[in-house]
Amino acid sequence: MVTQKDIEEAAKIIRNGGLVAFPTETVYGLGANAYDANAVAKIFIAKQRPSFDPLIVHICHNEDIGKLSLNEDERVYKLAKNFWPGPLTIVVPKSNIIPDIVTSGLESVGLRMPDNDIALRLIDAAGCPIAAPSANKFGKLSPTSAEHVRKQLPELSCILDSGRTIVGVESTVITLETDGFRILRPGAITSDHLSKVLPMSGKLSEDILISASPGLMKSHYSPEKPVYILGEHDIPQELSNAAFLSFNGSAPEDYKTIAYLSHSGNLQQAAVNLFGALHWLEESDIDFIVSEAIPEQGIGIAIMDRLRKAAYRFHLK
Numbered sequence: 001m002v003t004q005k006d007i008e009e010a011a012k013i014i015r016n017g018g019l020v021a022f023p024t025e026t027v028y029g030l031g032a033n034a035y036d037a038n039a040v041a042k043i044f045i046a047k048q049r050p051s052f053d054p055l056i057v058h059i060c061h062n063e064d065i066g067k068l069s070l071n072e073d074e075r076v077y078k079l080a081k082n083f084w085p086g087p088l089t090i091v092v093p094k095s096n097i098i099p100d101i102v103t104s105g106l107e108s109v110g111l112r113m114p115d116n117d118i119a120l121r122l123i124d125a126a127g128c129p130i131a132a133p134s135a136n137k138f139g140k141l142s143p144t145s146a147e148h149v150r151k152q153l154p155e156l157s158c159i160l161d162s163g164r165t166i167v168g169v170e171s172t173v174i175t176l177e178t179d180g181f182r183i184l185r186p187g188a189i190t191s192d193h194l195s196k197v198l199p200m201s202g203k204l205s206e207d208i209l210i211s212a213s214p215g216l217m218k219s220h221y222s223p224e225k226p227v228y229i230l231g232e233h234d235i236p237q238e239l240s241n242a243a244f245l246s247f248n249g250s251a252p253e254d255y256k257t258i259a260y261l262s263h264s265g266n267l268q269q270a271a272v273n274l275f276g277a278l279h280w281l282e283e284s285d286i287d288f289i290v291s292e293a294i295p296e297q298g299i300g301i302a303i304m305d306r307l308r309k310a311a312y313r314f315h316l317k
C-alpha cells in the first residue's frame with residue numbers, strides 16, 4: 001500500500017529534480033518536474049527515448065490548463081469537464097513556462113489529468129505539473145504493474161506501487177482542429193465518446209501522425225518475442241513452442257501456452273490484460289506469440305493499434 005509518507009517522499013524527489021515512477025489508470029508513468037529541464041532530461045536518458053518524442057504533462061487542477069497553455073479554445077474546458085480526471089490527453093498550444101525539452105521543441109503540449117488518486121496526490125504534493133511518459137524503455141512494452149517498471153528500469157529508486165492499472169492501455173491523445181478533433185493515439189476514450197461532447201465528428205488520422213505526433217511510430221510497445229496476428233500475418237506451421245493470445249476463451253490444442261486477454265470476448269478486460277500477458281510471454285520460453293484479432297470497436301481499436309505496433313518490426317519485408 002502507498003502511504004501519505006511515501007507520496008510526500010516521492011513529491012520531494014520530484015521537487016529536487018529526481019524521477020519517480022507512479023501509477024495512473026492507464027499505465028505507470030516515469031515522472032519529473034515539468035518546469036525543470038534538467039530533471040526532464042533524466043527521463044529521456046533513463047528511457048533511452050529519442051529527443052524528438054514529446055512528453056505528456058500531468059496536472060491535478062483545471063486551472064493549470066491556462067497556466068501551461070496559450071489555449072483560448074472553450075472546447076478544451078468542455079473536454080476537461082467531461083473526461084478529466086481520465087484517460088484523455090489534449091494537445092494544446094504551449095505557454096513559455098514549459099521548457100522546450102518537454103515538448104521536443106513543438107509549439108504544443110499534451111495535457112492530461114490522470115484518474116488515479118495516488119497520481120493526483122503526488123502532483124498536488126509536488127506542487128508542480130509532472131511530465132511523464134510511460135515508465136518503460138523506449139519502444140518496449142508499457143508497464144501496467146510496478147514489477148513491469150522494475151524489470152525495465154531496475155536503477156530507478158522510487159516506484160509508487162499500487163498494483164495493476166485499471167484501464168491497461170495508454171490515454172487517447174487528441175488534437176483540436178477548426179472542424180473537429182483528431183485522434184492521434186486511440187485509447188479508452190473513443191471517437192464516439194468525444195463526438196457526444198464536441199459537435200463535429202473526428203477521425204483517426206494516419207496522414208498527419210508523423211508531423212503532428214512525432215512519438216507515434218509504426219513499431220512500438222514491442223515484446224522481445226515475435227508477434228503474429230491471425231488474419232493479418234502468415235502464421236508459421238510449427239506451433240508446438242508458440243503461445244496463443246486468446247480473446248474469446250478458445251484454446252487451440254497445437255500451442256504450448258494459452259494466455260487469455262479475456263475468456264468471454266470482453267474488450268475492457270482484454271485492454272487491462274494486454275500488456276501483462278505480453279510481459280509474461282516475453283519472459284517465458286516460447287518462440288513466438290500468435291494473437292487473435294480483436295474487434296475494432298470501442299477500446300478494441302486501441303488494443304489492435306498496440307498489437308499491430310508490437311508485431312510490426314517482426315514483419316518488415
Ligand code: TXA
Pocket residue numbers: 024026027028029030053054055056087089091103106108109110112114132133134135169170171172173184212213214215216
Ligand atoms: O496514458 C498515458 O498517456 C501514459 C500515462 C503515464 O499518462 N503516458 C504515455 O506517455 O503513454 P508516452 O510518452 O509513452 O506517450 C505519449 C505520446 C507521445 O509519444 C507523443 O506521440 C504524444 O503522446 N504526444 C505528447 N505530446 C504531444 C504533442 N505536443 N503533440 C503531439 N503528440 C504528443
Ligand code: MG
Pocket residue numbers: 133134142
Ligand atoms: Mg509510451
